[in-house]
Amino acid sequence: MMYGQSLLSNVYVHKTLPLVVTQEMVFFRCVQFKDEFYGKTVSELHRGNLRENKSNNRFSNLFPGLKTSYWSNSPDIARAEIKKHGASNDIITFFAYDDLTSTFPSLPNDEKIILINGEDYRISDIIEKSEEGITLTNNDKDVLEKIMKYNPDCLVFKSRIDESGLNYLFFEKGFNKLAIREVKLRLGTHPGKNTARIGCAYSSDYWPVVENYGKFFDPIARVKMNEKYLETDEYKMRKTICDKSHQKMHEGKR
Incomplete structure (x- = not known):
């Protein structure tokens, strides 16, 4: 199974455990668009991707009390999943990446993403059981308990829809290592098939534009800016960390 986006990705596989430490990865998540999403900034929309495992959640039987977020390794797989x-x-597609991949990180994290290869644990079988309302066996529960002892950022496993694709189940610790490259809105049920994009990072170096986390979609599929985002603690944190990254690079060139 190839975990990174290319054969040149930095991937470190534990010799005895099914643990993988990696970077240079990208992730996609699709969500059905609702009118209530209009006016919500990219920051707010992305925070909504981390879901509490309540009784009506598809992962509530697997990881009760934990927040999770479901992603894929391509937009096609992510779309097929929903x-x-x-x-x-009518779909919003989130394109995220490991913040450490960027030449100029904007998050307070210096640890690579830690994955567990869920294929070693039949995790896709267990997830399918949960989705179909099948009672988990004691062995299934033991597997889940063993996985959580590793304190992973994310589980990775083959897509049941297309086995050439991968799905990722992020836990909160790993989710907080993700930054947004782009959010795309497509209103496929509207006559004009309206689309709009908000970019938060550019180029192969993932050069962040942190103020764009304050942009939002407005009817119909237009992009506007919420200037109040520039007053938030989140923006100030991202800006400070990003500016320090720029400063380190300039000092290194002297």
Whole structure:
């Protein structure tokens, strides 16, 4: 299984455990668009990708009390995943990356993403059982307990929709290592098939534009800026960390 985006990605596999430490990875998540999403900044929309495992959540039987976020390694797989659950063609696609991949990180983290290869634990079988309402066996529960002892950022496993693709189940610790490259809105059920994009990082170096986390979608599929975001603690934190990254690079060139 190839974990990174290319054969040149930095991937470190534990010799005895199914643990993988990696970077230079990208992730995609699709969500059915709702009118209530209009006016919410990229920052707010992205925070909504981390879901509490309540009784009506598909992972509530697997990781009760923990927050999780479900992603894929391509937009096509991510779209197919939500279509499987009855989503319409009005879709928001999030394109995220490991913040440490950027030449100029903007998050307070210096640890690479720690993955567990869920294929070693039949995790996709266990997830499918949970989705179909099948009672988990004691062995299934033991597997989940063993996985959590590793304190992973994320589980990675093959997509049941397309086995050439991968799915990622992030826990809160790993989710907080993700930064947004782009958010795309496509209103496929509207006559004009309206689309709009908000970019938060550019180029192969993932050069962040942190103020764009304050942009939002407005009817119909237009982009506007919430200037109040520039007053938030989140923006100030991202800006400070990013500026320090720039300063280190300039000092290194002297």
